[in-house]
Amino acid sequence: MSQYVFGVDVGGTTVKLGFFDVEGNLLDKWEIPTRTEEEGSHILPDVAESIQKKMEEKKLSPDQVVGVGVGAPGPIDGEGVVHRAVNLGWGTFSIKGTLENILHMPVMAGNDANVAALGEMWKGGGQGSTDLIMVTLGTGVGGGIIIDGKVLTGFRGAGGEIGHIHVQDEETESCGCGNKGCLEQYASATGIARMAFKKLAETNRESILRQGKISAKTVFDAVKQKDSLAMEVAEEFGKYLGDGLSVIAGVVNPETIVIGGGVSKAGEILMDYIRPYYEKNVFHANRNVKFALATLGNDAGIYGAAKLILDMR
Amino acid sequence: MSQYVFGVDVGGTTVKLGFFDVEGNLLDKWEIPTRTEEEGSHILPDVAESIQKKMEEKKLSPDQVVGVGVGAPGPIDGEGVVHRAVNLGWGTFSIKGTLENILHMPVMAGNDANVAALGEMWKGGGQGSTDLIMVTLGTGVGGGIIIDGKVLTGFRGAGGEIGHIHVQDEETESCGCGNKGCLEQYASATGIARMAFKKLAETNRESILRQGKISAKTVFDAVKQKDSLAMEVAEEFGKYLGDGLSVIAGVVNPETIVIGGGVSKAGEILMDYIRPYYEKNVFHANRNVKFALATLGNDAGIYGAAKLILDMR
Numbered sequence: 001m002s003q004y005v006f007g008v009d010v011g012g013t014t015v016k017l018g019f020f021d022v023e024g025n026l027l028d029k030w031e032i033p034t035r036t037e038e039e040g041s042h043i044l045p046d047v048a049e050s051i052q053k054k055m056e057e058k059k060l061s062p063d064q065v066v067g068v069g070v071g072a073p074g075p076i077d078g079e080g081v082v083h084r085a086v087n088l089g090w091g092t093f094s095i096k097g098t099l100e101n102i103l104h105m106p107v108m109a110g111n112d113a114n115v116a117a118l119g120e121m122w123k124g125g126g127q128g129s130t131d132l133i134m135v136t137l138g139t140g141v142g143g144g145i146i147i148d149g150k151v152l153t154g155f156r157g158a159g160g161e162i163g164h165i166h167v168q169d170e171e172t173e174s175c176g177c178g179n180k181g182c183l184e185q186y187a188s189a190t191g192i193a194r195m196a197f198k199k200l201a202e203t204n205r206e207s208i209l210r211q212g213k214i215s216a217k218t219v220f221d222a223v224k225q226k227d228s229l230a231m232e233v234a235e236e237f238g239k240y241l242g243d244g245l246s247v248i249a250g251v252v253n254p255e256t257i258v259i260g261g262g263v264s265k266a267g268e269i270l271m272d273y274i275r276p277y278y279e280k281n282v283f284h285a286n287r288n289v290k291f292a293l294a295t296l297g298n299d300a301g302i303y304g305a306a307k308l309i310l311d312m313r
Numbered sequence: 314m315s316q317y318v319f320g321v322d323v324g325g326t327t328v329k330l331g332f333f334d335v336e337g338n339l340l341d342k343w344e345i346p347t348r349t350e351e352e353g354s355h356i357l358p359d360v361a362e363s364i365q366k367k368m369e370e371k372k373l374s375p376d377q378v379v380g381v382g383v384g385a386p387g388p389i390d391g392e393g394v395v396h397r398a399v400n401l402g403w404g405t406f407s408i409k410g411t412l413e414n415i416l417h418m419p420v421m422a423g424n425d426a427n428v429a430a431l432g433e434m435w436k437g438g439g440q441g442s443t444d445l446i447m448v449t450l451g452t453g454v455g456g457g458i459i460i461d462g463k464v465l466t467g468f469r470g471a472g473g474e475i476g477h478i479h480v481q482d483e484e485t486e487s488c489g490c491g492n493k494g495c496l497e498q499y500a501s502a503t504g505i506a507r508m509a510f511k512k513l514a515e516t517n518r519e520s521i522l523r524q525g526k527i528s529a530k531t532v533f534d535a536v537k538q539k540d541s542l543a544m545e546v547a548e549e550f551g552k553y554l555g556d557g558l559s560v561i562a563g564v565v566n567p568e569t570i571v572i573g574g575g576v577s578k579a580g581e582i583l584m585d586y587i588r589p590y591y592e593k594n595v596f597h598a599n600r601n602v603k604f605a606l607a608t609l610g611n612d613a614g615i616y617g618a619a620k621l622i623l624d625m626r
Contacts, residue, residue, distance in 0.1 A: 158596065252467055283474050283492070285470075
């Protein structure tokens with residue numbers, strides 16, 4: 001009987017790999033570099049080789065392994081086909097088919113943010129809920145929606161791309177996606193630092209933030225010291241994210257909203273800024289949603305990838 | 314073998330019933346009054362009696378019928394339990410359980426707007442798509458989200474309640490739900506008339522709309538005659554609905570967006586006002602979504618209810 005499963009999280013610089021039992025205990029994890037040259041054509045063969053080596057090392061036969069789940073940054077549809085992943089140099093092809101051809105084991109693939117949401121549902125901050133929204137506040141804003149225990153993949157794998165919902169008509173700067181006024185421009189680590197810079201430039205008011213490097217971390221550190229300018233930045237952040245989440249909740253009616261990514265390291269104080277705006281305008285049925293912090297950190301992707309293939313059984 | 318199915322659409326004043334074959338051909342339809350007195354306790358027994366009478370009339374035995382699907386106005390979860398339906402006088406109880414106890418046939422229930430979306434996917438404007446958003450522009454704004462052919466029900470049956478997503482911070486009037494600035498206040502028939510009244514009161518400009526009754530219908534009739542004031546109202550309608558749909562699409566990545574309800578009778582001209590705003594800010598992956606008008610009219614609910622129970626097989 002198959003007792004084990006591999007979870008793979010393909011990032012722009014490294015690929016994280018995890019070896020789990022079917023209960024979701026992480027037995028081993030390691031990393032390999034992501035070789036994006038030659039249109040990323042080495043990435044999946046490298047992943048396969050690394051898994052085969054690990055199986056030899058552990059003296060595992062293929063029938064002891066349920067399969068391999070893969071998360072990667074890009075739209076990946078319900079058939080495991082990626083539709084362009086610029087960071088990896090990938091065009092459109094079947095991740096599932098490519099890896100299955102090498103490994104001769106079942107493979108499934110999904111968007112990295114969606115897969116991370118699945119991981120947090122399974123073993124992280126969203127445990128116990130099968131309807132949840134996860135928002136990942138990092139360099140950008142990623143999102144994953146879980147409905148009835150399953151990833152909302154969408155028609156072309158772009159479900160849960162909540163970093164690019166439009167939240168501000170007056171924005172003059174462009175988002176990485178080309179639009180103006182995306183949630184990501186206010187709720188990502190980059191966006192928080194950008195708002196702080198702007199506010200510092202607009203006034204001469206004193207602020208701890210004038211003394212050193214400005215980042216989402218230093219902004220929330222300053223908030224904890226009651227720095228009024230930093231608190232105004234946090235308020236703006238809370239308004240855009242709280243309002244945005246209230247709209248997303250209106251669409252999906254979640255039980256839990258999980259906040260992850262680097263910004264979430266600021267901790268519970270985030271909720272003090274997000275929650276009031278969320279509550280203000282949300283449809284009454286979504287008022288007592290649970291807010292939780294992500295707990296798996298950078299491992300959410302490998303956990304979710306493992307769960308993805310387990311759910312295919 | 315079971316060859317037939319019943320679809321039931323419970324409204325505030327009448328219950329619509331449909332008798333279908335399993336391919337979805339509507340063989341018979343009729344209505345009974347909705348008796349909301351005594352906390353709506355007669356409604357489901359009336360439905361059961363009407364179905365039993367129809368079965369006698371057609372000389373059908375229970376094993377020829379797959380079951381009964383029911384749509385009703387209120388949040389109904391994935392177990393067929395309604396969580397308060399104010400229009401019907403209903404509290405919280407299992408629609409599925411109640412009807413099964415009387416009919417001894419499989420029953421499933423869902424929110425009426427969600428079920429109508431399923432109907433439009435199956436036999437209406439959304440045919441061929443399994444990932445779609447349906448928005449019903451009537452007295453209010455209802456919504457239904459279909460993911461991979463299934464209704465997005467949500468944690469407590471409030472999935473797809475897109476009429477109450479927050480789209481305007483400056484609104485001073487309250488929506489029926491108690492909040493201010495809900496999509497429904499601008500995109501419903503009532504909302505369109507409200508915006509027209511406001512605009513007429515603010516200026517002395519000439520407009521066809523000064524001559525008679527003001528309704529969503531007369532506003533769009535005036536738009537077709539190039540009445541500039543009516544066109545401004547349509548522009549506002551288009552902005553709120555187009556922007557709102559772009560956000561909802563960002564969450565679910567649909568293949569098709571179906572526009573239904575009384576307002577949709579204005580026809581293709583609606584798209585001229587919605588689509589530019591939709592395209593302006595939507596995430597690129599959602600740019601070539603199909604827009605379609607609903608085609609089933611008031612029958613969408615019975616079609617969708619029939620499909621709901623067919624999918625339980």
